[in-house]
Amino acid sequence: MRKRQLGRCGLEVSELALGTWGLSGEAYGPIPEGEAERVVDRAVSLGITLFDTADAYDRGQMERILGKRLPVGRTHVVTKIGTNLDDYPVKQFDKQYLFMAFERSQERLKRDCVDVVLLHNPSLKTLSTDEPFELLQKLKDQARIRAWGVSACSREVAEKAIDRGCDVLEMAYNCFFYRDVRALAVRMRTEGVGLLARSVLSYGLLAGHWTAEREFYPPDHRAERWNQDELKRRVDQTGALRAVVGGQMPTMRSVALRFALENERVTSIVLGPRNPTQLDQLVRDAGRMPPYFPRGALARLENELAARGVTGD
Template structure:
C-alpha cells in the first residue's frame, strides 16, 4: 500500500487507515484482545501505517492496546487519537441531563493528551483530534493550548472531528489544522452539502472519513436480527424498521455496480471514498475484514463509475438521522 500526504503539513500516512474503536468497546458487541492484536499485526504486514484511537474508546483501553501492539516499532506507525470529553471521578464520561459532556477547556485537553501519552507509552502522538467541539469554550482557546503541545514536541499535528466549516476556519487561523475527521460514505454525504469538504480542500486540510462503510451497512452483510444485544446499531435511527427498507435500496444499487466490476460492495464503497480524495479508516477487529478492506486500495474506479455511484446514492437520499438525539447534539453544525 502506498503512503500519501494527509493534508499539507508534512504528515504521511497509508492510503487507508484502521479504525480501532471496536477493539475496545461493546459498541459492536464483545471484543477479544488477542484477536485485536493479531489484526493490528496483520495490518502492519499489509502496509497500513495509520491507526485511529481515542481517549474514550474503552475508557483508555484502546490506547493501551495500541501501546502494546506497537511497542518496539513506534517509527513504523502513525497514531491518531482524540480528546475533548469531560470525565468524572469514576473515570467515565460525564453525563448531564442525559447528554455526554464535551469539555474543550485548555486544562482538560492538556490533561487528556498527557493521559493518552501514558497509555500509549509513547513520547509523542502524531495527530491529536479534538473529538467534539465544546460550544462553551472558544475554539481559539482550545487550539491555542494544543499548539503549545506541538511546539513542545508532545504532539505532531492537530485535527478536528465533526466540526462545522466555520469552526474549521477559526481553528485553522490559530494553528494549521492537518486533518478533519467526519463520517462520510455512500451512506452519509452531508459534508458535501454543508461546506466542510469544500473548506478542507480550500485550506489544504486532509479529510479522514470514519464509518466509510456506513457502520457495516454498505457491506450488504449486516443482519439486524443477529446483532449482539450491546451493539449500538440496534438503536441506529437509519437501521430501525421505519428507515431500513428505504435504505436497503442504496445497498442494492451499490451491489449491482460492484458485481459488474467483480468486486465486493464494501470494496467499491471504500474505493469511492479514496477516489473522492480522502483517507478512509474503516474499523474492524477481524482479519478477514481487514484483508478485504485493504484490497480495495488496489481498485481504481473511473470518473464514470464515480458518477454512477454518486447517482446510486445521491446526497440526502438516506432515510433517518445518523445518530440518536444525544449523538446529534454533539455534532458541531
C-alpha cells in the same frame, strides 16, 4: 500500501488507516480476548501505517494496545481527547483537563511525539473558546504533537475547526453521507487540511450483508441508530451499490471503500474491522491505486443513489 500526504503537516501516511472503536468491544459489542491485538498486528504486517484511536475507547485500553504493538518509527497514531468518563459533563475541553488527558494518552501510547491529537466531537460553542487551541498550539510548539485537529460531527463544527486553523479533520464520509465533506472540499484544499474519512461502510450497512429484518442489541450502537422502517429504507437503498458491482469491484464493500478513496481530499479512510478476516477483506477490496472506479462507474453509482432517494446528508 499507497500513501498520501496528511494535508500541510508533512506526514505521509497509508491511505488505509486502522480504527479501533469497534475493537474496544464497546461500540459494536464484545470482542474475543486478544482479537484487538491480532487485528493491530495484522494491520502492521499489511503495511498500514496510520492508527486511529481515542482515550475514551475502552478507557484507554486501545491506546495501551497501540502503545505495546506498534513499531514507533514506522507507524503514526491519531488520538482524541475531550471525553472525561469519570465526571459530569463528560465532554470537557478546558485547558487543564485536556493537558492531563493528553499526558495520559501520551504515556499509554509510549510516544515522545504523538502524531495527531484531535478534539473528540466538540460542540460549536467549545470551538468558540480559545483554551483548547492555546493548549494544542503549545504542545505543537514543544514538539509533543505534530499536528492537531477536530473529530467533527457536523459541517458547522468542521468549518469552525478550519477557521481555528486545524491541520486535520476527521469526518463521516460514505456513499450515503457525503455532502458535508463535499461542501468543505475547497477550503480543505486551499488551507491544506488533511481529512480522515470514517464510517465508510456506514457502520456495516454498505457491505450489503444485512436484511431489513436484522436486529441489533445494546451495547451495539446500531440498536439506537435506526428504527425498523428506517433500516428497511436504508437496506433498500444499498441496491445502488449492488447495481455497479462487477469487474474490479467484485463486492459492495469494494464500491463503498473506493467511493471514499476516489475523493482526493481524503488522506486516509479509517477502517473499522472487528477481526483479522474483515481487515483482510477490506484491504483486498479497497484496491491499490487510482483509478478506483472504472470509467463511468462513479457517475452510474451517483445516478443509482439519486434514483433511490439518497441525498448525501
